[in-house]
Amino acid sequence: MSTIQPTQLDGSPIVELPLSALLQPATDIAKAAGIDTVRQVGLYRKGDSHFFFEFENHVPQGELRALFPAMELEELLAEGWEYLAVELHLSVQKVTFGLRGKYFREPVPLEFNFTLTQGPSGYVKDQISITDLRIDETENTTFKDIMEIRLKSGDPKYAGSNDVYGALPIQRIVKILNRFVRDWTVSHRIIERH
């Protein structure tokens, strides 16, 4: 099996790094594994967390190296996530970050799906869907749109005033999404009749 030393990183969970910083190590890792995409999944529930490498068609023919964000689980699960799957897919010059899970805050149960793909020139995919499980209705938005929502004062509602779309560390993205999801359950307590 071939061996690698991903540039910049030493195998420890990632802290404070934007997706763009992962492009080169992702390329190193995918090439060394001998597969198109190394799919990594962290699955979190209270008292039951796991980390997976997942392969759809071909199994790796070389060494695999985990490159995954460190998550503050206690804080995260206390927010209302019944379970949360954090995904980081590593390909040659492409990194896809995903967040999907089930969230419940009285009286709103929802299913959340987020995909953000980083390419060499910036984000190439940004997609969020939220399904209100009481009525099975889905709303779509993007992380960019969420970052641009403002308060009456003009300050960003969910992002920080210094946050720049395209340059945020993974943990910061998760924090912003958490604020948005919590707020979404508040604004959707009453089911609108169409």
Added chain:
Amino acid sequence: MTVLRSPRDGSYVEREAKVPLHELPNWGNPLVSNTGAPFQVRVSVGAKARSFIRFSKIPTIPVEFPIPEIEAERYSMDGWDHLAITLQMEKDTVSLDLQGGFGRDENALIVRAQLVRNVLGETKQDVVTVEKDGAPLQPTSVFDLLQVRTKSGDPRYARFSDEYPKLDVEGIAAMITRYVKELRGA
């Protein structure tokens, strides 16, 4: 890799010899130490064929493990409706657990096999059970299946080169597939 010779009745597909079961702990032990817990490798066949390695926490060392190469499409065509092969990797020990449904109608066979080996090559468990029409058949073992011969003396389910102490995951799955294929036809 060595290509294992097969009896010439046309129903066998040539395959390469892979890593023997008892050698897998040599690959798994560093990861068990690094994560401080056993880990699982699963290969599944069926509507959503995939493989994964599951750890209790993120390994901080490179993962070098020969994941079994099961040709999902071929196994589906052989008759498996669903099949999951799980390797439970503990320190110095590997447990192979095969579970599946063979056939896609109400007469599907429910198949389960378990083979536990340690790094010394000692077999701690070896059992193959099949449920047909809701009733369990007499249990057998991979060892017994390996001994079964045709009238001509050729191995009935194994290949000529298969040896019990050196069996790999791919070989065990292939042997059990031929066994249940025959049971299903009976």
